[in-house]
Amino acid sequence: MELKKGKTIVLTMWGTMILFPVLALVFIILRLYCRRWLKKATTGYLDDYVLIFSWVLMVVTSTIGLMLAKHGVGTAIMAGEEVAVEPEVMHALLFWTSNLLLFGINAIAFSKVSWFITLIRLVVNCRQKVALWMLMVFSTTLLLVASTFGYYQCHFLPDGSWSYPEMSDHRCLDNGVAIKISLVTSIYSTVLEFALAAVPAYVVWNLPLKQSTKIGIICATSVAFVSAMMGALRTKAYYDHLFPLGKLPEMYSLGCVIMFAVLEVCTTIIAASIPFFRPLVKKMAKAYDEDELSWP
Template identity: 30%
Template structure:
C-alpha cells in the first residue's frame, strides 16, 4: 500500500455499505424469483426480458460481492497510505459492473415494451437500447483509460491512451444523465400503450402506475447525480461518502429489477385477494328474497345424446338448498347448471353438493371483471 502525505483517520462505512447492498439485493432476488414463478406457473413463458433481468441479477450479485471484498481488504486505508494497484483494479471492475447493470436492467424493460408497441415505437425503443449499451461500453473503455497529466492515472494496467480530465468527467456524467432520461422515457410508454384499452379508468391508472415505477428509480438516480456534483472533499468522511455512493449506484440496478417485477405480480396478488375475500350469501331473513323460482336440469340421453328435462319448483329460500341437495342424491346423474330465481334476481350455479347463490347483478359484475381480467392478462402476460 502506498504512503499518503495526509494523515487523516477516515471513518469506515463497511457495515452500512454491506447492509444497504445486500438488503437491496435480497429485495431484487425475491421479486425476480416471484416474477419467474408466476410466469412459469401461469404458462406465460419466459422471454428475452426475463433472461436479461436474470443476467443483470447475476452481475449485481458479483458486483456486490466485489464491493464487500474491497471494504474488507483495505478500501478505507489507514492514516498515511493510499490505494495500491490491486484496489484500483477492483474499483475499475466494480465501476464497469455497475454500468453493465444499469444498461441491461433498462434494456430488459425496453425489450418488454417491444412486445406491446407498434412498428415506429419499436424503432425508437431499439434506438434507445442500442445507444444505452454503446454509451455503457464507451464509459467502460474510458474507465480503464489514462488521464493526461495525472501521474496516478498512468499505471501499467490502464489502456494506452489518455483523455483530458474535464472531458473524461463530462463524458461519464453525460452517461448518468442519459440513463435518467431513458428511465423517464420508458416510464411514459405504458401510459400511451394502455390508456385506450377497454378497462375501467381506475384499473388503467393502476396498471400504468405499476408499469411506470421506473420513474422512482430515475428520481433516485437524479438525486444521486446532483449529490455527486457537489464533490467529495478530503476529510474523515471522505470514504464514508464514497460508500454511500456505492449503495446509491446499486439501488439503481436493484430498484430497476424490482419495479419491472411489480406489473407481473399484480394479477397474482389480485387473485390471492379475491380468494381470501368471502362471498356474501343472501340472508334468509330478507323478506324480499324469501320466495324464488328455481330449475333443475337433468341431462337424459336422447337420440342425439343432448336432450334434457327441466323441473321447475317454487320454494322459499329456507328449504331451497335442502331440496336441491336431496334431489341431487336421488337423481343419479342429476346436475345443477345456472339456476335463475324469480325475475332474474338471483342465480344458483355449481355441481351436485356444491351450490352457490349470487344475485344476477353480482353475476354481471363477475362477468365484467372476468372480461377486464382477460384484457389485463393479455397485456401483463407479455410483460
C-alpha cells in the same frame, strides 16, 4: 500527519448491498412464478433472462463494493483538512474500482434492456415500437462503451504493477476527457430512467381498457420512478466523487456511488417485475372471496 476517520456509510452500504439484492431476487422469482405457472406463458421470456443476467452482474458489483468498503470506501479519511488515501490502499482501490465500473454499468445497462423489451411488448403503435428499439440499441451501446472505457482507462504495466497517471501518462487516457465522458453518460442514464418511467403511463392511458385497470397498471409501473431517483442520487454522488468540493470527501462519495448504483439496478428489477403480478393478485383475491363465503 495523523489520519482520522470522518463521516461513514459503511454499515449502510453493507445493509443495502445485502438486503436489496435478496429482495430483487424474490421479485424475480415471483415474476417467473406469475408468468410461467399462473399465466402459463409459453413465449416472451427474453426480458426474464436479461433481467436475471442483470441481477447476476449486480451481485458481482455488490460483492466488489463490499470488498472496497474494507479498504475505506464509504468513509471519509482525512489528514488534517485534506482528503487522504493510504498508499497501500491505492492499488486495490484502482484495480477493484475499474472492475466495479465494468460490472456495475453493465448491470444498469441490461436492467434497462429488460425494461425496454417489456415496454416494446406493451405498446401497440408501430412507430412507438421502432422508437423504443432505436433508443434501446443506442442507450445500451453507449453504456457498454462507457463500462469498457472506464475499465481500460488505465492498465497494467508489463511487470504487473498498476500504471498511475502521474507515473506513466502515456499509459492512461486523459483524466479530464474520462471525467467528462463518465459524467455525461451518468446524466444521460438518469434522464433515460425518468423517460422510461413515464412511457407506461402514456401508453396505458391510451389503451382501450377500463379506467380502474389503467390506474392499476400505471400505479404498478410507477415504481420505475424510484429507480430513476436512485439514478439521480448516483449521478449526484458521482459528481461529488469527481469534483470534491470539501463537503463529501472522495472515498465517502465513491461509497455513495456504489450504493446508489446497486439500489438503481435493484429498484429497476422490482419495477420491471411488479406489472406481472396481476395473476397472483387475482388468485389471492379469489382465494380471499372463497374463504369469506365459507365463513358460517
